Amino acid sequence: MTSAVDRMFDPPGPRGRRTIRLVSIASAVVLIVLVAALLYVFGRSGGLDADRWSIFESAGVLKLLAKALLATIRAALAAGVAAMVLGTILALLRLSRMSWIRGMVAAYVEVTRSLPTLLVLYFTILMLPNYGVRLPVYWQLVLALTVTNAAMISEILRASLLALPKGQLEASLSLGLTRPRSIWYILLPQGFRAALPALVAQLIYLLKGTVLGYVISYEELLYSSRMIGEYTGFLLQSFLVATLIYLAVNTALSLVLSALVRRITDTGRSNALIDN
Numbered sequence: 698m699t700s701a702v703d704r705m706f707d708p709p710g711p712r713g714r715r716t717i718r719l720v721s722i723a724s725a726v727v728l729i730v731l732v733a734a735l736l737y738v739f740g741r742s743g744g745l746d747a748d749r750w751s752i753f754e755s756a757g758v759l760k761l762l763a764k765a766l767l768a769t770i771r772a773a774l775a776a777g778v779a780a781m782v783l784g785t786i787l788a789l790l791r792l793s794r795m796s797w798i799r800g801m802v803a804a805y806v807e808v809t810r811s812l813p814t815l816l817v818l819y820f821t822i823l824m825l826p827n828y829g830v831r832l833p834v835y836w837q838l839v840l841a842l843t844v845t846n847a848a849m850i851s852e853i854l855r856a857s858l859l860a861l862p863k864g865q866l867e868a869s870l871s872l873g874l875t876r877p878r879s880i881w882y883i884l885l886p887q888g889f890r891a892a893l894p895a896l897v898a899q900l901i902y903l904l905k906g907t908v909l910g911y912v913i914s915y916e917e918l919l920y921s922s923r924m925i926g927e928y929t930g931f932l933l934q935s936f937l938v939a940t941l942i943y944l945a946v947n948t949a950l951s952l953v954l955s956a957l958v959r960r961i962t963d964t965g966r967s968n969a970l971i972d973n
Contacts, residue, residue, distance in 0.1 A: 744933065752929045753938060765921035766942060772835060772917065773904040776842035780903065781896075783843060784850025789880065791855050810848035814906050817841040822913060834915040838907065846903045853899065857892035858884055890961055897954040901947055908943075918942060 739745060752758055790802040809817075818841035821832060832840065861884055869879035889896075910917040922939035926932030 749931050749934055752925070752931060752934075758925055758929075761921055761925060762918070762938070762942070765916055765918045766946070768835075768915070769904075769907045769910075769917040770946075772838050772842070772907050772910065772915070776839045776846065776907075777900050777903055779839065779843040780846040780850055783847035785854060785885075787847060787851035788854040788858065789885075791851065792858060792880070806848045806851055809844055810852065812845060814841050814845045815909055815912065817844050818909055818912060834910070834913045837913055838910045838915050838917075841909065842903055842906050846899060846906070849899055850896065853892050853895045854888055857895075858888040860891060861887055893958045893961060897951070897958055900954065901951055904947060904950060905943070 736745070743749070787802055787806055791799055791806070793799050793802075818837065821837045821840050825832065865883055865887070866876075866879055869883045870876065874882070907917050908919045911919045911923070914920060918939050919936075922935040923932070926935030929935070
């Protein structure tokens with residue numbers, strides 16, 4: 698039985714896989730050369746001298762970076778959960794049989810997903826207080842990330858639901874399930890499984906979007922690294938350390954979520970073969 702993922706994406710053939718491999722190798726070589734050149738220039742100017750990095754041996758600096766990393770993860774986790782819930786609701790509403798509901802939700806999704814997250818963040822800062830809504834900086838960042846990412850998640854999930862065979866819904870209705878129960882118990886789990894790779898990419902993008910907390914002085918990783926750099930006089934070193942932490946966190950998150958996607962996808966394929 699063909700999985701929903703296979704129906705949505707055609708796997709590359711031998712020539713396509715060879716092209717992807719060659720492009721990946723070429724990109725890696727270019728990236729390594731670029732990084733080596735930057736390190737050479739940086740080292741020539743004294744940026745790699747040990748005394749300029751000794752500040753990161755301080756327990757106070759390490760504690761501040763750890764606190765900032767925790768603040769970044771807290772904001773990303775809250776926004777990720779809220780965006781998944783809101784995105785799922787929006788995707789289901791766009792599949793409603795009532796045209797006026799579909800039209801209103803489609804207009805909302807098209808508008809919000811075209812807005813930069815920074816613009817939405819400025820709206821929460823400048824506009825909401827005029828209507829008596831004053832949010833802490835943490836919730837300002839979470840709200841902005843939720844609004845923009847929920848719109849993207851809804852489109853990803855809606856596309857995966859539309860890619861499912863129509864016979865799935867018809868079969869569940871013929872078994873006596875109502876339409877809402879059919880969507881909730883039959884279509885939605887399959888839709889999530891098909892959309893997992895794209896959802897993983899969106900969640901990683903959401904995590905990187907937490908750097909916008911810098912604008913509202915939310916003490917996330919970028920803001921805290923700037924404070925450390927300005928206090929010690931080693932601003933570039935502080936930003937480089939923050940960059941390395943972001944790379945480590947994003948890589949770890951990508952590996953964990955990718956492993957989860959493979960496990961869920963393999964389980965779904967195994968169940969499909971058993972049912973077949």
